[in-house]
Amino acid sequence: MTQALVASAPGELGVQDVTLRALGEDDVRVRIAGVGVCHSDLSMVNGTLRPAYPQVLGHEASGVVTEAGTHAGVPLGQHVVLNWAVPCGTCWHCGHGEPWLCSTIEGMTGTPGGMLADGTTFEACLGLGAMAEEVVVPAAAVVPLPDDVPLAESALLGCAILTGIGAARNAARVQPGDSVLVIGLGGVGLSAVTGARLAGAGRIIAVDVSESKEALARTAGATDFLVASPDLATRVRGLTEGRGADQALECVGSAATIRQAWTAVRRGGTCVVVGLGPKDQQVTFNPLELFHFSRTLVSSIYGNSDARRDIERLLPYVADGRLDLAATITDRISLADVPAAFERMQRGEGGRALVVFPPHHQEAS
Ligand SMILES: [Zn+2]
Numbered sequence: 001m002t003q004a005l006v007a008s009a010p011g012e013l014g015v016q017d018v019t020l021r022a023l024g025e026d027d028v029r030v031r032i033a034g035v036g037v038c039h040s041d042l043s044m045v046n047g048t049l050r051p052a053y054p055q056v057l058g059h060e061a062s063g064v065v066t067e068a069g070t071h072a073g074v075p076l077g078q079h080v081v082l083n084w085a086v087p088c089g090t091c092w093h094c095g096h097g098e099p100w101l102c103s104t105i106e107g108m109t110g111t112p113g114g115m116l117a118d119g120t121t122f123e124a125c126l127g128l129g130a131m132a133e134e135v136v137v138p139a140a141a142v143v144p145l146p147d148d149v150p151l152a153e154s155a156l157l158g159c160a161i162l163t164g165i166g167a168a169r170n171a172a173r174v175q176p177g178d179s180v181l182v183i184g185l186g187g188v189g190l191s192a193v194t195g196a197r198l199a200g201a202g203r204i205i206a207v208d209v210s211e212s213k214e215a216l217a218r219t220a221g222a223t224d225f226l227v228a229s230p231d232l233a234t235r236v237r238g239l240t241e242g243r244g245a246d247q248a249l250e251c252v253g254s255a256a257t258i259r260q261a262w263t264a265v266r267r268g269g270t271c272v273v274v275g276l277g278p279k280d281q282q283v284t285f286n287p288l289e290l291f292h293f294s295r296t297l298v299s300s301i302y303g304n305s306d307a308r309r310d311i312e313r314l315l316p317y318v319a320d321g322r323l324d325l326a327a328t329i330t331d332r333i334s335l336a337d338v339p340a341a342f343e344r345m346q347r348g349e350g351g352r353a354l355v356v357f358p359p360h361h362q363e364a365s
C-alpha cells in the first residue's frame with residue numbers, strides 16, 4: 001500500500017492508502033522524495049479543468065528508482081525527476097521540432113494508476129500521480145539526475161522551472177539587454193524571472209497582486225517590482241523609455257492580465273501566455289491596434305521544452321549556482337497539508353509549496 005493524495009471530485013481531497021498498478025517490463029517504480037504543488041493540480045480540483053475522478057494528483061516530482069522492469073534500462077538507486085510530457089518522437093509535431101505539442105501527451109491524462117482500498121480504479125495525474133509515497137511510471141518518463149543535485153528540490157525541474165525558464169528562453173526568446181515583464185509570481189512566474197535573468201535580460205519587471213512577493217522576485221532576478229494595478233502598462237512604459245517591454249510573460253491565465261501584458265509590450269514586441277486560463281473568458285483586440293502595434297501573441301506550453309533535453313541543459317546552471325532550485329520554495333509540507341497549500345495558492349500567497357517525504361522514507365529500500 002502507498003499513501004497518496006486522492007481527488008475524489010472537485011473540491012474533495014484526502015490522503016488514502018492505494019495500490020499502484022503492477023510494474024510492466026518498460027516501467028520503473030520511483031520512491032518520491034519531493035513533489036511540488038502546481039497551479040495545474042489546483043485547476044484539476046477547483047473546476048477549471050475536468051479530469052476523470054478519482055485521481056491521484058501531482059506531476060512535479062523527483063525520487064529514487066527502486067524497481068525496474070526488464071526492458072526499463074534504468075539502474076536501481078538512480079535519482080530521477082519525473083517528466084509529465086514524454087514526446088512520442090513519431091507524430092507530426094515531434095517530427096517538426098515541437099515535442100511539447102506532441103499529439104500523444106494529452107492522452108496521458110487518462111492513465112490508470114491503480115486501485116483505491118475499496119477496489120475503485122484511479123487515474124494518475126498527467127500519467128504520473130506523484131502526490132504519493134511511490135509511483136509506477138514508464139521508464140521514458142524519468143530523467144536521470146546526478147547524485148549531487150538536491151533531490152527533493154529538483155522536483156521543480158519537472159514543471160515550474162522548466163515551464164518558466166522555457167517560456168522566457170524558448171517562447172519569448174529573451175536576448176541580452178532586453179526588457180522583460182513578468183505578471184504573476186507563483187512558482188512558474190518566479191522561474192520566468194529566473195529564465196529572463198539567465199538569458200541576460202536588462203530590465204526585468206516583476207508584477208504581482210501581493211507586495212509580499214517582492215523579496216522572492218528580487219532573489220529570482222527582478223530589477224523592478226510592481227504591485228498590479230489598472231495602469232500597469234503606463235508604469236511599464238515609464239521604466240522602458242516610453243516604449244513598453246520587449247517581451248511580456250503572462251503567468252496568471254486570465255483575460256484581464258493577458259490584455260494588460262499585451263498592452264505593456266512595445267510595438268513589435270512579444271506577449272507570451274504562460275498561465276493556464278479558463279474558457280469562459282474572452283480577450284478582445286481591435287483591428288487597428290493589431291495592425292499598428294505589430295506585436296506577436298504566443299502561448300508557451302511546458303516552456304516549449306523537450307523535457308529530457310532541456311532538464312539536462314539546466315543541470316550545469318544548478319551545478320554552478322546560477323539556478324537555485326530552492327529559491328522559489330516557501331513551504332515544505334506533508335501530503336496532508338496540500339489542501340491548505342491550495343488555499344494559500346488561491347489567495348496568491350507564497351512561492352512554491354513542496355511536499356517532502358522524511359529522509360528515512362527516501363533512503364529505505
Ligand atoms: Zn505543473
Ligand SMILES: [Zn+2]
Nearest residue numbers: 088091094102
Ligand atoms: Zn509526438
